Amino acid sequence: AEHPYNHLTDTLDNGRIKFFNPQKLNDPRYDKLPLSIRVLLEAAIRKCDGLYTKKEDIQSILDWQEQQNKAEVPFSPARVLLQDFTGIPAMVDLAAMRDAVAKHGVDPSLVNPRCPTDLIVDHSLQIDYTLKNQEMELIRNKERLQFFKWCSKAFKNVNVVPPDFGAVHQVNLEYLSRVVQLNEGFIYPDSVVGTDSHTTMVNGLGILGWGVGGIESEAVMLGQPVSLTLPQVVGCKLVGSINPLSTSIDIVLGITKHLRQAGIAGKFVEFFGPGVSQLSAADRTTIANMCPEYNATVSFFPVDQVTLNQEKLELLESYMKAIKLFQSYEDPSEDPHYSEVIEINLSSMVSYVSGPKRPQDRVAVSSMKEDFQSCLDEKVGFKGFHISKEKQETRVPFLHCGQEYKLAHGSVVIAAVISCTNNCNPSVMLTAGLLAKKAVEAGLVVKPYIRTSLAPGSGMVTHYLNTSGVLPYFSQLGFEVIGYGCATCVGNTAPLPEAVVDAIKQGELVACGVLSGNRHFEGRLCECVRANYLASPPLVVAYAIAGTVGIDFEKEPLGVTAVGKEVYLHDIWPSREEIQQIEEDTVISSVFKDLGERMEKGNTFWNNIECPDSVLFPWDQKSTYIRSPSFFSKLVSLLPPPQSIENAHALLFLGDKVTTDHISPAGSIARVSAAAKYLLSKRLTPREFNSYGARRGNDAVMTRGTFASIKLQNRFIGKPGPKTLHIPSGQTLDVFEAAERYQREGINLIILAGKDYGSGNSRDWVAKGPYLLGVRAVIAESFEKLHKNQLVGMGIMPLEFLPGQNADSLELSGKERFTITLPDSLSPREQLTVKVGDTSQGKSFVVTALFDTELDVNFFRHGGLQPGLTPAECALDSRTAATFIISPVYFHG
Incomplete structure (x- = not known):
């Protein structure tokens, strides 16, 4: 049947590229829609099929001002993003579907994702030995990697990114995201749903996307749109100038605090105002990434000149301007209508950390020492540990590598610099690297018993740290690159030295971990580490050097050199101008080229993995990693x-x-x-x-x-x-x-x-x-x-x-x-x-x-999204099975 909106078709590049142009609706409501809602509208127009997406849905979206929080609308993203922890159950389910339909005489090769799907193998890394992590990961996860490789060959529309290329958020941002997609002669906005709550990162590039569960992602993979209630859109107006001493993370956490207090759960946030132009693309993606912390669905930065400078894609500017998805933040006349407006002054941002148990409990760095003291005093709760006054002065001596040290409440025993999610921004990683360089040159060291690690979000991060010359200084302070993937954040921390663990237990100490990650609930990093703080990468380095969180950086020295010289944090903190210059010289010019070359080349470990060459996966009954689930053992057409x-x-x-x-x-x-x-x-x-x-x-x-x-x-x-x-x-x-x-x-x-x-x-x-x-x-x-x-x-x-x-x-x-x-x-x-x-x-x-x-x-x-989950049984012939499984309607029973 002819597409109901063929009359909206327009062309670019001398007619070689087609697109659906919502402006040809000639509806004055379109120009006042938030730009994130315009993306929903374009997708609904393009995917209008009369079944999942109907003409009434397009009218509901156009009437967003009246229908927000009322109308239910579909959204068909351009692609699905899976990380391996949540991706493997989805792929196991698909493999089990093939078995199920084959038993009913249906060609199993017909079972494939209809929506392009990327699976990034990134979450299996554990910290064992710096130089052997990749090899140990291969050995430890051989069965899983063989299964992933089989998936990459057996399924159409599935792209598997091998281990050791980067964390899912980084690879999505640096390599997979395109801002616009070109497919069969049509251009349209890139969009994505992913099995990770930090999929929202790409909204910083004007790409609409958010996290869903593995169950919902399977539905999208097989052709069903995401259903959502037409959201309210909160306009976040940024004004003021950024303090030169504030890091990008300070800006991110400051905005996060404002949005958390604004009560925006389940809403879209869209940024506008003159302050937006001061934020780099990396700043924007970091802010967008923090959506799970303030419970917004997305934090959307419309495409502007900064985005164009980052992406440098042909046709991008022409297309975005043609459908009015390009925004000039300096021109108030282009501002759309919003459900409500929140104004944030960037000049008010100062340095914070979050902890000791929850990311929402922020502490100004200047107040850290007294806040930790109050945590020791308070009764056990989200912040308190209730340590008696007489025990607060406990000092426990121990031997490590033949030298005596002492642990106390607040002693840092884990310090992890991680550059994924909220710390993917190159500027903060370079700040940490320059801080490490200046610290080493000043004669400062990190105590050897502290479990230090450097987990770059991708090879790109290692590349620019090395190119800028700061990587060796990280290493001299003990922050060795341990590999690419989720490590400390998900509890994959190597065991602490036994002497350290014994000292903590002996003194019943509130030992501390400091990491530049996004999760730090009590006991997550290590069972014996009770207090954990999220901090920017340079502050992780600073607290590691200090060896304690009980320090006032403004009044107390960070450390004392071998010759007795006191060194304060402000003595070695790099300026914003230094960082921006290095970022411009070493990051922007090489980032995408380096990662692209590595992706094309692959790696020896992955290339050498053997996998079955079969349509059906040969399940190993002895496997303790991969099992065929029972969800599809009983296909039923009526529940x-x-x-x-x-x-x-x-x-x-x-x-x-x-x-x-x-x-x-x-x-x-x-x-x-x-x-x-x-x-x-x-x-x-x-x-x-x-x-x-x-x-x-x-x-x-x-x-x-x-x-x-x-x-x-x-x-x-x-x-x-x-x-x-x-x-x-x-x-x-x-x-x-x-x-x-x-x-x-x-x-x-x-x-x-x-x-x-x-x-x-x-x-x-x-x-x-x-x-x-x-x-x-x-x-x-x-x-x-x-x-x-x-x-x-x-x-x-x-x-x-x-x-x-x-x-x-x-x-x-x-x-x-x-x-x-x-x-x-x-x-x-x-x-x-x-x-x-x-x-x-x-x-x-x-x-x-x-x-x-x-x-x-x-x-x-109907028993949930997956069929066969209920114990109902009925006869089923092969024709019914084919209709039930091959059609995406099977999710409706």
Whole structure:
């Protein structure tokens, strides 16, 4: 059929390039739309097929001023981005789909992503030995790498970026992103959804994109658009001039603080105003990357002259101006209409760190010493450690490499310079490098027991650090390049020296880690390191030299040289002019050329990996890394509606801020965990356990690893740990063992929780795991939106207490039986009654079912996004199977 908007087709480059031009609608509303909404409109026009995207959707988007927060609209991104931890379950599912359709006589090669998909192998790195990390990664993850290589050959529309090229955010930014896409003679805006919450980074280049779970990404891969409620768009007007002493990270964290306080959860943020032109492309992508920290969906920087200078793509300027996606920040007459406007003065930004347990708890560097003291004094909580006054002066001596040192509260034992996500900006890495150079030249050192590391986000970072001449000075301070991929941020920190661990335990010390990453929850870096701070790369170097967070940089020396000279931080801090000059000379000219050449060439490790040459993946039944999941073992074309939950028990009774780290840890597998018991039964030694992240292709490990965090605070138990109460027997068991017993007893399960349930990184096992444990619903005070969507995708009900209510106000002990009756037809955000205990007594409370759209309800009614998740069985011939799987409509059952 003819495209319903063919009349909007326009051309560039003497007619050789076509595009859909929304301006030809001649609708005055278009010029007032926020530019991020114009991207949604263009995609809807281009993808209008009458099924997923209809003419009514285009009209809803045009009428954004009236329809925001009301209309449900589709968005078809140009591509999907997978990182390996969340990407491997998606690819395992696709491989299992091929098996399923082959059993019904259908050609399995027909099962492929319809949307171009990039998978970056970046999350498996562990810090063992600086020069051997890549080789050890290959050995440790051989099965996974073989599977990834098979995927790159077996599936169409799948591009696998091998390990050791960079973190997913960096590779996406530097290599995969194009601002515009050219396909079959058409040009259109680049856009992306990814299985990582920091996909938002590319919004700094005018590319619309955000993070979704692995479950949702599979739907997009197979041709289904993302469904979203037409968002409110907050205009963030930047004014004022940047303080020359402020780093880009100071600007980023300052803007993050303002936006976090503005209450913009679930909204689009779009930047405008004269201050925007002062921000480099790297500054913008770093700000956009922080979206998960202030809960916006995206932070969008429209394309302007800075973007053009960065990308230098032919036709980019002509196309963007033709469809009015180019913005001049100096011309107020071009400003669109916004839902509301927030003004931020850039001149007010100062240096901060975040910690000691949460990224939102910011501390001015000038107040760091007194703030850490208050953390020692305060009762145990999000900031406090409650150390008695007499124990605060504890000093524990220990020997390391034949020399005596002393540890105290606040001593730094981990210092990691990481250049992915919020510290990908070249200016801050060069600031850290120049600081290291000046420190070495001044005679300063880092104590050798501190676990220092340098994890560049990509080879490009190493390239410009080396070209600028600062890399050797990093090395002299102990910051050796340990490889490319997620390391300290995801808990892949090498063990601390035993003498250090013993000293910490002996003195019950609040030891500290300082890293330039994006996650630092208590216990994440290392079990014995209780206080962790996020800081810019130069401050990580500074605190490593100081050896403590209990220092006032303005009044106390950073260190004393061998000849007794005191050196202060301001003595070695490089100027903004120095940084900008080096960045211009060494970074911009070589960055894309270097990475492009490395991508084309590949690497020896990856090139030498052998993989099966087959349409179907030959599963190894002995493998503990890759298993064919059971999700597609029973293909059904008709699923019954979800059943009401009768007399359920609470598997867990949780408090506020339960993160995805608590629900599905990504770090090491504890030797006494349920997952460890399973791996031991497979005759693996603890050295071979690897991490939960690396084993996400094995449902047996991941189910046992659900709620396996050592920091899980379950109110049934009263102390941290992956334990819960089996209520009928009164026994304390591992969470997995309790869930397994409940399932044998035929008892439904729910979870009770507090505020912000599911905050943190995007990962699909935070929903798959609870589902396989038998959890049918989560009742919480509030949910992180992305995790809420993942629960819906697995057929688990996200239920929210009414405003002002929670488990305590309702006097719930968590040990009651819960009954939730579902109506024959659910509506978005319908209120449901939860009956407690003996239903004849009538005790009950009301919750809101957080199905935001009709599509959410539809997914839930059919058991989630993936077919076959329910136990229903029916006969199915090969023709039905072909219709069910090959068509993207299969996600609707």
